[in-house]
Amino acid sequence: MIIIKTEEEIEKMKLAGKILVKVHKELRNFIKSGISTMDIDNFCEKIILENGAKPEQKGYMGYPFATCTSVNDEICHGFPSDKVILKDGDLVTVDMVVNLDGWLADSAWSYLVGDVSDDVKRLYDVTKKSLYDAIAIVKPGTRLGEIGEVIQKTVEKEGFSVVKDFVGHGIGSNMHEDPQVLHYKTKIKGPRLQKGMVFTIEPMINMGEYKMKMDSNGWTSRTLDGSISCQFEHTLAVTDDGVEIITEQD
Template identity: 50%
Template sequence: MIILKTKEEMLKMRKAGAILSACHKEIAKMIRPGITTLAINDFAEKFITDHGAEQVTKGFKGYPFATCASVNDVIAHGFPNTEPLQEGDIVKMDIVCRYDGWCADTCQTYAVGNLSPQAARLVQVTRECLELAIPQAVVGNRIGDVVHVIQQHAERAGYSIVRDLVAHGIGRSMHEEPSFPHAGKPGRGFRLQEGMVFTIEPMVNAGKLEMFIDFDGWTARTVDGSLSAQFEHTVAITKDGPWVLTE
């Protein structure tokens, strides 16, 4: 069942989203060759706590960290670790927090030093996929209208869209209905209603769309070792248009 949110509830989710946005701005200052994703994770966890919120992912179905840190060919759900980031890496930091009972979820892909032209283009196209999708998230459209522009933009650039990991509704819980992949046809799927809140989080691979799960049971990697990028926002559907709660 899709749980519709009131404006007041969206405002509470926006407070959680504002904490995540501020956290990402600080992380952007930290990203450099030599820093570890575990150090970034520890900073983010403390930042969230210091701002009166709680992290959500650590302990979720046994996941051991407050963030997901996914480097290069890792699509999502990577474990933060003590391996220093290298010049030219791309790292996806996905963070969820709960404030006053309400959740928000967002991910940014960061460049570590100077990227190769190929990596820089992948990151830019992935960012554009999210930017193009958000304006489609309006009352009366179908979810196919939102995800089709993602798929179309990525595939025109020669990339592929991950299907096995999906976007999701969010509210008091990190994961609510609906869930949906970032590919589809216009006019298909559920119709968007005022009060819906869900993530839009395209995962774009430079190579094949297929993935596999690593030995840890969480880390999702591209099957061919190609780079993967992701950007994510929590978006509310309002009568006045989409409201991004995590920027």
Template identity: 50%
Template sequence: MAIMIKTPQEIEKMRHSGIILRQVHEAIRPIVQVGATTMDLEEAAVKKIAELKAVAAFKGYHGFPAALCTSVNHQVVHGIPNVKTVLKDGDIVSIDCGVIVDGFYSDCAVTYAVGKASPQTRKLLDVTQASLEEAIKFAVVGGRLGDIGNAVQEMCEAAGFGVVREFVGHGIGRAMHEDPQVPNYGVAGKGPRLKAGMVLAIEPMINAGGAEVKVLKDGWTAITLDGSYSAHFEHTVAITKDGPYVLTR
């Protein structure tokens, strides 16, 4: 495992990429409403990415056909935008997007409730997002990689939710996926020591039911095996001597 250490100057370039990615997410957010299609979200993202003179990181990556991953309800990750998927009241949709700016990647995901969410759905979203914030606290010099995954696992399993094993976070920088893998489960105090200059995409993927998932015939879309809803939140986070630096905030 070769974990790339970024210079402070490189981290600032990644911060610039992260700010642009945040603007893309902000452009999509108003469109997440009853009656919109996931292709409507895609088109808004593509337009904003072009306007900001960035490059869509996902489109063409290992053949992925879109700038966004739009995963609705029981879809966990890598849902493909299309004109047939219309958002309905009570749905949730996870929007995952990455951009490349000046050679550096940023990656961020948000899950939204569409219309009125049930109390159980609201709890899923709140706990998943809170687990990301808790995990970020452990992205500190001298910590261990297992501390991050353990923070997510403990919070989400205590709430009765399933922590996905098949998909994990990752290092990020000049490539979308760098070492190390960043699982959403693990043992505190175990794993590689965290050092200043590491940059991690931390991304809890949490199911309302069991943890098991399967990938559909399209080769991309992962769904929960039991049909339960799934939430996904992600930030790109730099580890610095002054603590965690969230580049996509």
């Protein structure tokens, strides 16, 4: 069942979103060659707590960290580690959920470490573009399935592939709610969007094929062919005539 949020509830989620965006913006200057992904996790958790919020992912179904830090061939849910040291040319995605007074915001941004190859930069740009191309059609009356169709068209035109094993999702006072948001085209058009729906769009795009494999930790997924993967994610609220990005970046 899709839970329609009131304007007051969305305002509370926007406050959580402001904290999340603050963390991501500060990461822009923090992430560099030589730091570990555990350094990233500690940095994010500290800012979240200092702002009176808490990292919702920590403890969720036993997940032990405040963030997911996925490097290069890791698609998502990468475990922060003191042993994973970023180096020039890496791509790292940092995904986190902020809980402020019981209301959540969820967003993953990818970061380029130092000088990256042209192919990695193009993957980064196309992944981000696919998210914003999809956001551009979000408004009352749009069919949910149209989102994935837009993403797949943007991505495949550039020779990349869309991961099919993970989806966007409704969010509010719970991290995962209905509806599921596919990032690729299917025959199922899904419900029409309406004001008050709040959900994430979070395409994960691979430089090679879309297939994945799971690490032994039961959380981290990575590309089957070892190619680089990239992700961007925003939490969105459907408005009277369009959409508001709760986790907007600039």
